[in-house]
Amino acid sequence: MDFAVLMIFATPVALAAIGEAVGQRAGVINIGIEGMMLAGAYAAMVATQATGNPWLGLAAGGAVGVALALAQAFFTLKLAADQVVAGTALNLLSIGVTGTLFQMRYGASGDLMSLPKLVAAGAPDPIAWGTVVAAALAGWVLMRTRWGLAVRAAGEYPRAIEAAGYDAARLRLQAVAIGGLLAGIAGAHLAVGINGSFGENMVAGRGFVAIALVTFGGWRPLWVYGAALLVGWADAMQFRAQAMGLAVPYQLLQASPYLIALAVLVVVGRGARAPASLAVPYRREK
């Protein structure tokens, strides 16, 4: 498979996973990423239809992603609600609302319609390349900057970072907002960058794939990006494997990223990898 094509198809999952990695580094597991991608895709469709400009659609997707991330942050950071619960609710809400609005506008047929796309087929996709940059940049910011260090500390031991004069909740909020932005753009890219259409529940589990990729990539953005390419390649291989009559069932190939991630976790354990305070609500001691 042509590598440039693979890159484009891997972009939504990769971009979302990079954002998820930043959030998880800050100690927030965003189960709602699936819903943020879907809402981003829907917003992109609406904005693109209204303006005829898919780039505005992309921006709308990012904006909606941030808005949902802030909503989630309100529940998990302000109210100290359970992250898994809030994220699950956000997913349901997003699938429900976009699906209902879509049915009301276009009927229950779930018909796809063609939207103007970001770039013509075959042309280089700036978002696909931007995702590589985002991965490198996220890695650099997390590992080499003062802010990145503070974010990681907020995910490891928030009490310590508070003692150092930072606001752990604010750091987490910033990381979550970045995750929402990237998830929204990722969904929008799926709609106006790849498919040129919207369909009910079109994200179809990619958000959960992104969460899995963060684990597979060991919470390191560039590795996470590589993992996304690998998953995209394994998915594309299913057609070829069948045609070639490969002895290995292609399902094993498709399951391999998740199996490898599990195997790594079994062998290494949490090790030094997963942020220690992942999914643990932080309440400041008064």
Added chain:
Amino acid sequence: MRRALGFAFVASGLVLTLLLTLVAFGLPVGESVGRIVEGAFGTQAGLSRTLVKATPLLLCGLGMVIAWRAGMYNIGGEGQFIVGALAGAWVARLFVGLPGPLLNPLILIATALGGAALAAFAGWLQVSRGVQVVISTILLNFVALRALDWAVQGPLQEAKRQLPLTDRLPRETMLLRYDPQFDLHAGVFVALAALAAVWVYLSLTKSGFRLKVVGENPGVARAQRIPAGRTQILAIALSGALCGLAGGIEYTGMTGQLGMGFPQDWGFMAIPVALLGGLHPAGVGVASLYFGALFAGSEQLQRFAGLGSTLVLTIQGVAVLAFVGFDAWRQRGLRAEDGA
């Protein structure tokens, strides 16, 4: 008394959420509610649809209660549902000659064991390797889905080897139906029995008590010398058993065969059901009936308003967020009282 009040509060909140959602989407409230109620309870077929949809919600929801009460955030209900059903289909193939009334319970046992095994693995990962079940169960959901895809094209494919489906179970092996015209099957009673069993287990047995202590207060559990790790693995294994059993009931009660269309997200949908049921078996019973009715009723609504189950998902999302928000607000009130 307090529990009854809280229960009435959540119940009225759920009804209110339905009405508000209809208003928010600009639907005629009276007419829509009428259609939903008619579709869910108006006819024998509707009532049977409601109960049949409530059944997997109840079983998986009970599974969520057991795991979450022990502090194990099992979100792999979907994978356990699938792997359970696969184990059942495998047993059905192995013992294909057995008479139906004997084979059916064997299949159901296999489904529970299959779900339990997958969930126990995730539990072991958390307890001994520090890998949170939130992460491992997401990974295992994907693996389960691929395993299903592989099985229905490989070892468990139908004898004709044409479609990616397992052989259809003979009618004698399926769960009994009250009337062949309707979907209502004996699995409803299995789910109700599970409800009673989980209730008794959590409130009357020592093991259930330990499970709750481990989930609520690990410090106390340590002081009481309760083996937290073992208790948590047991909890998520039981949870997986219930989700696997739900898969088995769906398999031997409804579909009779497995294919890629078999998973219908019941394992995911069980999470809001369990949460809105207050992580209590009785609450989950009511919540699953309510959402089973909504799913059945929204099918009726679909024919008229062109809107289907997405409305129900919206209601679930709003209700869970409201529930979470209210809970936080109440706890803040309690803490303020403590401080006073």
